[in-house]
Amino acid sequence: MSSNSNGKQRSHKAEMLLERFGKKLNRQVAGSLVACVHCGLCTDSCHYVQTNPGDVTYAPAYKADRLRKIFKRHHDWTGRVFPWWVGAKSVFTDEDLEELKDISFGKCTNCRRCTINCPMGVDFATFNRMLRGMLVSVGVMPEGVAVVSKDQWEIGNQMGVLKEDYIDTIEWMSEEMQIELDDETAVIPIDKENADVVYSINPREVKYDPRTISDAAKIFHLAGENWTMPSEGWDMTNFGLFSGDDDLGGAVSGMLYDKVVELKGKKLVISECGHGYRSTRCEGPNWAKRDVPFEMESSVITMLRFIKEGRIKVDKSRNPEPITFHDSCNNARSCGLFEEPRELLNLVCEDFREMYPNRVEGYCCTGGGGAMSMSEYSGRRLKSAKVKADQLKATGAKIVATSCHNCVDGLSDCIKHYDVGMEVTQLVNLVANALIIPEKPVIVPVEKEAEKVVAEAAKLAGKRVLIVDDEPDILTFFSTVLEDNGAEILTATDGEEAVQIAIKEHIDLVTLDINMPGKDGGWVFEKLRTTKETQTIPICIISGKPELRRLIYERSVPAPDGYLDKPVDEDMLLRNVRKIIELAERGELASISTS
Amino acid sequence: MISHEAMHLAESLAHYALIVMALVYILRIRWFLGFVAGKERQAPTGAADTNPKRGSNYSLAIIAMPWVMESTRTKPFLYLQFVLFHLGVVAGITLSFTIPFAAEFTALPIVQIIFKSLIGAAFVVGVIRIIRRIGNIYMRAISTPDDHFALWLLTAWFGFAYFAVSMDGGMAQYIYFWMTMFFLLYVPFSKISHYLYYPFTRHYFGKSMGRRGVYPIRRGPAAS
Structure with a gap:
């Protein structure tokens, strides 16, 4: 315990948090903290607000004010001199920190929908992530966040997949592909040097959904791509984005960059994952504080290019059911990846239907921001998923496609909870399903x-x-x-x-x-x-x-x-x-x- | 009628307050620029016709494009209030110069109508905003004493400015100048100074979103 100038006791953790705050502030965040006029225009943009009418603690400006109050108290002199007048307030106890944890982890998925709707350009999601990082740095976080972060620090991927399990799954998928294509040359190359494409994946694919690996492999093989998968540093997801821990973010993305450099790869292709794409493609170089000497792209863009260049042929009649598309917030709102998936869907599906609102205005699947790992907030998450469920129902589609593994889980939960009666899939599955596999010249007896x-x-x-x-x-x-x-x-x-x-x-x-x-x-x-x-x-x-x-x-x-x-x-x-x-x-x- | 000397003093003090406000603003900007700007290392993403510069320009102009953001597109009445309120502020401040320095111009009927319309409308919006800030549960929860006071202050100022337009040298005009002085001194320390940060927040956010292909925003076809 230490005491402040008013003699009020402050816990060690609170003291550390304030110290960390000063170090993490930059001009962009300070601008967002000082510019809010409390106009309330962001309120309705939040899916938590829409599903909890009357509960002000979900309002983006209210949530943002929890950190803004601390900023004013410690970094803006108006708050130092007239704290009550401008709503400045410090943190003192561990209970105060718990309240901040509840707000930043449990009442926001960092989807950035309020940000995009703020007339002042206040980027609440960015400083909410910063708040998470400050809390994590003093050990205040949901248990799931601690567990996943630990796995990613210690094992190198966020699901604790061991190297032998990963290699085993890749070899298994390789065999599956050989059988399916009846082609002995159809293998997944591991650690091949000088490949044109190094393909990185989400550990969820190894653990829960290896089909996405074999589907992607099939597409790469049929496109005749010179590609490989790394044996280590293969995880393109990054829990640093969710936990706000820039050090973790930099270490994880750095491992992947190092591996691509080691393999002398020309391009890093990132499989379908919203936060993985954002972390690896956009934020990673900032966290790792390094410039990346190779190209990076989403596998959605790669697949689209293969079709446009005629390297793979597809038959959209193989995906005849009505399909809609859910924009991952990280892909669409933070990385501008929203037209390519639509173009691809129109090429591989017969009946693509838009969901409204969409693109940068789409609603979160409610599994974003690491919410799937925070089981203590599942009730809130599922309640807020009503907005998404209504959106899905309104499309009349039988299948919802998305380019994000978190969204797959978030949407699956939402669909089950609200009995929407839809199937969730990814674009890679749809493209693989639509593939026209060239007939082999030898007829098998x-x-x-x-x-x-x-x-x-x-x-x-x-x-x-x-x-x-x-x-x-x-x-x-x-x-x-x-x-x-x-x-x-x-x-x-x-x-x-x-x-x-x-x-x-x-x-x-x-x-x-x-x-x-x-x-x-x-x-x-x-x-x-x-x-x-x-x-x-x-x-x-x-x-x-x-x-x-x-x-x-x-x-x-x-x-x-x-x-x-x-x-x-x-x-x-x-x-x-x-x-x-x-x-x-x-x-x-x-x-x-x-x- | 207020004496000529008293009125002159009020006018002069209002203009000195303007200088003080400018000085405090310089200090505020210096303080703000003391924070180091975060560096963006990522290679550009998104559509080819987007870039940081275009994103920044778009972001700065977004306030004049109510159709872009859902929050303004779906709440046209709130957007209209925003426009009228801020036009009223511009008119009110302009009036503090035209009364002492361009009295004949200010006395022109058409000028009086314009001033009265803008300031009167802003006053009405101010009242509506007060009701919203007090009556709306969300607004109440996020409002500080400064938020309330700034709104009451401006609304009252609009009220006196409305009557000051008539150039009768009466009590309303006198109070208007004293309020202007107080208003100018108070602004740099209150949320009213948000416009000082607007160019920065919108520039940085727009630059980032432009680099990432999000700005300019592309919306799909509207729902049928």
Whole structure:
């Protein structure tokens, strides 16, 4: 504790925060702090305000004033001399800091919609990020932010994906592509030097959605691109953007830049991720305080160029359903990337429909600003998602495409919560689906195809799969698909039953739902991982509630061997189950080697 | 009637206050420029016809383009209030010069009508704004004593300025000059000085948004 000139006690953290504030201020931020006239024009632009009418604590100007008050008290002499008159106020206690945390992390996604609507040019989102960074620097932050930041600092990517898991997934996707294209040359090159394109991805793709990697690989391969993926420093996401930690931001983007330089890559292509694109393409050089000696572009622009240059052919009739597009705030409002995805969608989809408002005026998916990692604010987030749900419903589309992994999760939650009845996808999936794959000159004999089918089925023959899910329809669907492919099926509809079966029976794989009555999937997962008889059984999580992932991944046991988002189709289920069993047989599952 | 000497004193003090205001403004700008500007290293993104300079110009002009921002496009009445209020300020300040230095010009009927229309409209807007600041829950929550006082002060000033236009040398004109003096002294220390920062905030934000291809804003086709 220290005391200020009025004799009022100030906590150590509050003291440190004020010291940090002085160091972080620059002219742009000071301008935004001093220029607000409290006109209130920004109020309605915020999705939190629209869904919480009458609660003034969500109003952008009110939220911005929490930092503005401190600025006035310590950096503007009008606030030093007449604090009450101009609303200046300092922070003293740790409770004051908690209040700032609640506002900056829990009531704003830094979507910048209020900024773009401010007549004075006050960039609230930028100084809200700065406030987050100040709080993080004194250890005040939501637990999820601390966990993810730690992973990114220590492991190099924000989901704690180990190098062997990453390489394994890339090789798996490479094999999938070879099979699908029936082309042995179709491989994903790793650490190839002098490539024209170095492709960086989001760890979510490795962990939850490897299909986006194989789809992108297919596009690069068919376009004849000289490309590669780096074995390290491959994470283009950057939690520094969300946590406000410029040091983390600079370190993460710096790792990626270093790798591209090391590989002598000519261009860095960033897969579809709003905050990743903004962090790597726009903010990274500022955080890392260095100029980047190579080009960087979004994979959306790359795919569009491939089509325009005739390097890949697409057939839009393969995507016949009505599709709308959600603009990621970071892509559109902070990086000007909004026409290219539309151009691309019009080339690969038959029925593209605009959502209103859109482009720089679009609403946040409500999963932005790191909100998906802050489970304590999920209730607020889902409430505010009503605005997005209404927007989605009004389009009448069956599918919403977006160029951002955070938005995929945010929209999926929104769609489920408000029962919108839409599917979420990314542009890479749509482009891959529309690809016209050139016919090979050699005709594969029918017998050989049949042999392949038999060989695939053989992978599951005699394998015992325990399906744990409380939904009868899911149990029936999974059982039928896997039984038709030779597996022997056991089922459980609650957690305790699942653990008992796993202990008693010899099981080759467990597919596990998270959200179940009684003992949930998280409990089952930990129990299986820590019980001697079951700890080597491969586990694939299959859940329709992405917000519950923390129940699995925050446990101090080896991560699951697979993760699928519901709804799961037959191909996806089979592909993943076969792969996990195959890797388990070869002793190559990371969970088994670490358990 | 106020004596000629008293009126002259009020007029003179108002003009001295203007000098004080200018000096304080210089100090404020010096203070503001003491903050180091953040450097932008990223290569330009977005459409080819956008760039930092164009973004900055667009940003500075955005206040005159109510159709650009949703906040002004969907609230035309608030935008109209903004225009009238600020025109009233310009008219009120101009009046403080035309009364002592161009009395004959100020007495012209057409000039009187223009002044009275602008200042009168600004007064009405001031009253509406007071009601909004007190009556609207969001406005009340974000308002400081300075916000309230500045609005009351300006609205009252418009009221006296309205009657001062008639050039009768009466009490209204006398109070108008004293208020002008107070107003000019108070402005640099209050939120009224926002226009001092406007060019900076809009320039920096516009430069950044221009580099990133966001400014000038492109809107898609309107919803059917």
